[in-house]
Amino acid sequence: MTTPNPQLSAPPPSPSRRDFLKLATRGLLYFSGLLGLGGLLRYLNYQPDPPPPARFEAGLATDYALNSRTLLPAVPAALIRDSKGFRAFSLVCSHLGCTVEIKSDNYACPCHGSRYDLAGQVIKGPASIPLTPLRVELTQDGKIVVYKE
Amino acid sequence: MTRPDPNDPLKPDIIPSMSFPTRRRLLALSLGCGLWLLLVALAAFYPRPAQGAGDEPTPEPTSWVAPDLYKPVIPDDPLLADLGAVKYWGVCMACHGDRGQGLTDEWRERGFGEDMNCWQSRCHSYNHPSEGFQLVRVVPPAVGSNTLRRFTTAAELQAYLVVKMPWWNPNSLTPAEAWQLTAFLLRENGVYPRGLEFQPQKAAAIPVHLPYRAQTGERLTQWLFFATLSLATGLLLLSLARLRRSSIPSGVAAGNAPDAPPVSVVEPAMQPVQKPLPPIVHHRPNFLHHLHPPTIPFPQARWRYTLGMGGLAVFLTLLVGVTGALEMFFYIPTPAQAGSSIQEISFLAPFGGLVRGLHFWGAQALVIVSGLHLLRILFTGAYAPPRRFNFLLGLALFVLALLFDFTGYVLRWDEGIRWALMVGTNLLKTVPLIGAQLYGVVIGGVKPGLATLTRFYAWHIFGLTLFLAVILVWHLFRVRRDGGISAPPPELRRDPRRITRYDLAQREGLAMLLASLALIAVSLLWPAPLAAPIQEPPVTVLGEVRAPWFFLWIQQLLRYGDAFWLGVALPLGVLVLLAALPYLFPRLPDQQRGRWFPPAGRAVQIIGVLLALGWLALTLLELATKTP
DSSP states (O other): OOSOOHHHHSOOOOHHHHHHHHHHHHHHHHHHHHHHHHHHHHHHHOOOSOOOOOEEEEEEGGGSOTTEEEEETTTTEEEEEETTEEEEEEOBOTTTOOBOEEOSSSEEOTTTOOEEOTTSOEEESSOOSOOOEEEEEEOTTSEEEEEOO | OOOOOTTOTTOGGGOOOSSSOHHHHHHHHHHHHHHHHHHHHHHHHOSSOOSSOTTSOOOOOSSSSOGGGSOOOOOSSOOHHHHHHHHIIIIIHHHHOTTSOOSOHHHHHHHHGGGGGGGTSGGGSTTOOTTOOOOOOOOOOSSSTTOSTTOSBHHHHHHHHHHHOSTTSTTOSOHHHHHHHHHHHHHHTTSSOTTSOOOGGGGGGOBSSSOOOOOTTHHHHHHHHHHHHHHHHHHHHHHHHHHHHHSOOTTOOTTSOTTSOOOOOOOOSSSOOOOOOOOGGGSOOOTHHHHSOSEEEGGGOOHHHHTTHHHHHHHHHHHHHHHHHHHHTTOOOSTTTHHHHHHIIIIISTTHHHHHHHHHHHHHHHHHHHHHHHHHHHHHTTTSTTSHHHHHHHHHHHHHHHHHHHHHHHHTOBTTTHHHHHHHHHHHHTSTTTHHHHHHHHHSSSSSSHHHHHHHHHIIIIIHHHHHHHHHHHHHHHHHHTTSSOOOOGGGTTOOOEEEHHHHHHHHHHHHHHHHHHHHHHHHHSOOOOOOBOOSSOOSOOOOOOOOGGGHHHHHHHTSSOHHIIIIIHHHHHHHHHHHHHHHSOOOOGGGTTSSSOGGGHHHHHHHHHHHHHHHHHHHHHHHOOOO
16 A cells, blocks of 8 residues: 555656647547537438428419419419410519519519519619529420429 | 307207216207207208308209398397398308308309309400400408408408408498498308307407407406506505605614614615614525625615616516416417417417517517617716626627517517518528528528427527526626626715615515506507418518518618628627627726716717617618508
8 A cells, every 4th residue: 555556656748748648639529529519500400391392383374364474372473474475483582582572564572672673683672683583384284384493 | 260169050069968977968968969950950941051161062043043142131139240241242242152152153153143154255354345344253252261361350350341342442341331241251250159249349359260258357357457556556656755755864874873763765866865774683584685685885776877777677587488488378389370379369368468468568678678778888888897798798688688589579470470580581591601501500491481480489488598597697697796786986986875685675676566567558558469370372462561670770771782791791790899899998997987978988979879870760761661
């Protein structure tokens, strides 16, 4: 009991070795912390809701009059039929995502006052990007399908 | 949400029959069968088909105007709903159908006879000849489940009828006629009991989608509660004033007047009176006295200096916590049920309107009170060292109050919050580099949905509360650590008098009573806002799209340009500027402490005034902006 432990009485490791151990410990701790943070971010980023549909059926093509503009609220989109055929664009404001309202000669965003002309181009800010055109398909049996993205 | 109406005699499934004790079962069964037979017979000979039971087969029309389409007979003592039935027959039935089914093929055939084909004719199409006119094609049903979804209360329904109906001649209905129609529609939808007179003056509290509940005397009780509480407050004030007048003259130092009567006195702000501490043996301190300071120096607690805003904010936090816990007993955080469960709290649960009103108005008051507290700190130089760090904690609490308010606002999940949520979360997307990640973390999907509501609920109830508990306690602890609730001006610092905990508790009690009274009155007069639950796709006509009032300034800013710089960077910049103020302008000479507007703090005061005025101007501008 009285004999000193040879390991305890051994000279302490050299400063450089001690520094290295300290550095390694800290580095590993920080690294694990970063990994944990990344894991947390990925955990929180998980999306439990299924992605919303990207394909919308809009009924018979013959239901839409020539030179008409119809609101498809489920998309939301404006479906246009003119002499060139069917076109559609999204009614989601390119500024911050509110649904724009159909006016007689323009589209108006109720949130921050952006305006788009009938072709979807910006007339008045704050929006800077035109309304997104959507792909429209005419199926074999004469039905209209609108695709988002 | 349409529930079976217990008063509808045509619904046999409400007859209780099988759950009685064995002895009575036979009796009940036979009684039930008899009653059921009676009802079936009644239904068979009932002149009109059942209102609101949308799926029942309709009798074949014999002539083109079936007898059940004749003008309804007004009873001798007509209720509003009976008058409404006639009005409906005359104005609405043509489009909305005899049973409120909307313009279905079945109704076209039965109601219009050979004219049923006019909808196919070119005379009434969109490109009709000049002598023709267009017929309305899509008419929503007005009776049955999933109808009238855009309305929350009977008052909203009536207002809509007045402004929008009938479609060919809006604004032609008088308000009284609109009330008759409202009463009729509610009755047909099984919401309002048959035979009970509709009361237009209560329409703001009559929900369109929840069963009827008689609110006998509830409102009276609430005002009685308010009256008794105000009476108690008045008496307390009176007794305090009398004590003040009859109290011992000022200038008696603590402990030097052992013979003075141990009266409890609240000191006037400018002419303080000291009175001896009560003997300890008679007032053994309980646990609460550990949390509450035993005494505080008199010169610190000057109402004209502190405005009492910090203490008020603590009280409001507690009030909002308690009323929020009460709301949790009913609130259901799912998109389908959030809106209706809040309506149940507001309209059905006894005193639910008061609970929700206190929660809502308490939260709004908390934002205002914290804002005023912040301004007071800026204008008195109380941010200067050694209170610099506590200033940061207080700022964090202010931000937390805003986050609580916004998350709670979203929990309504009704059409009123839809676009604010959309804009607020889309702003996150505009942040460079981490925007998409941030959006995913907050929203939990590619667009707001169930996951979003769950997350906002989790933050509102628990996540933010964790931060709040830690920072609030830390803030209060630092107040005492940094030398009390305020630094007195030099001439008052040597004043040895102290306010006892009894006086302090009395003052606090008085302040809480007054704040509660104000909040109860506001809650009773102006119910917390509510809109129709969110539906996909939206049915509500856009129009008034507004951020919550404390974010109106950001909505106005966003009208001017780039979403990230104006909607994210600028508000964050303001926050950083506020946080940096005590570090940019730390110098405050000792003799200037404890006063309003110390000269050494001019720069901070000017910044504070500019920020407050800027906020006010942007908010007013936004309120003045007409929606397109």
